[in-house]
Amino acid sequence: MRAISAGGDSWNPLVGEEGWPPNVIPSNEPTLGPASLGAEVAFFFIAGAAVVILALPWAIRSIINSRNWMPLIVMIGGLICSLEEAMLDVLGHLHWAPNLAPAYTNFGVTVPALIPLCYVAFLGLMSYFCYFVIRNGAKREHYFMLLAMGGILDAVMETIGINLGVYKYYGTQPFEFLNFPYWWAFINGASFVAVGQILAWGVPRLKGRQKWFLLMAPSYGMAGTYFTVGWIHLIAHNSSLPTWARWVAAALMMVEACFFMALLHYIGGRKADEPALAWTLPRMFAYVLVPGRKRDELWATMEREGGITIDREQKVRELAGV
Secondary structure (H helix, E strand, O other): OEOOOOOOOOOOOOOOOEOOOOOOOOOOOOOOOOOOHHHHHHHHHHHHHHHHHHHHHHHHHHHHHHOOOHHHHHHHHHHHHHHHHHHHHHHHOEEEOOOOOEEEEEOOEEEEOOHHHHHHHHHHHHHHHHHHHHHOOOOHHHHHHHHHHHHHHHHHHHHHHHHOOOEEEOOOOOOEEOOEEOHHHHHHHHHHHHHHHHHHHHOOOOOHHHHHHHHHHHHHHHHHHHHHOOHHHHHHHOOOOOHHHHHHHHHHHHHHHHHHHHHHHHHHOOOOOOOOOOOOHHHHHHHHHOOHHHHHHHHHHHHHHHOOOOOHHHHHHHHHOO
């Protein structure tokens, strides 16, 4: 590292040593040991592979039955978005176990092969669910529910991986519980909703092959969220600011994620006095977990309580953008 001379810049607390950011430990000096093969395989499925395997036949049926290419498009888009992982590992201070099967190396980080399908599951399929809720009419509270749903799923998945020894967040990590820093849940959850909002704007406007432009929606939504919402903490996280200031920055970023939900609602949500499906957070989880008949019953309940009726065939056509 090259130190700035004690000359004209010595008065400026924002100027320090050049080189690696002061809190970054290079990936070739991992702060955790090797992971077991069982832990790697288990987390591969927990992090997304199992969901993707189950979802792929649904995506294919959507094309055959209703000409809805969007599930497949967002799944491929999530795969492309996984190329952002190495950059985020550096900015967020994450080390992978040194013996994991590799996918690619960038930013001096070797990203393991278990990550791409994780992105397909979260930036693809979770974002598609956000789109589904928004396109069918989401009020402001529903945007916050989607933020919470994404954050909870992210926290559960990551807490398992961290405590299996597959990876580790090193150094000062504000709002950490069971080794998972919860500022990540806010920024990741906000990313999923942002992608859903991009899809909700683009699907009805893009026709035919134009919908393939939305292949980049996961990448745009995630990168856009990280560098418009997350910058508050990421800059402090990689600076020489004292620890208390980094905690304050993380708290401000989490608040900003909530303001971001209000902004997305203002852009594409339903007003408080308009009818909408009566979603609750438990119902969001239930909708993606229960089988078809139970799901139909849940949908009918939400229609009745929300004072709205959505034609099923029209719903399918709108989600397909045809």
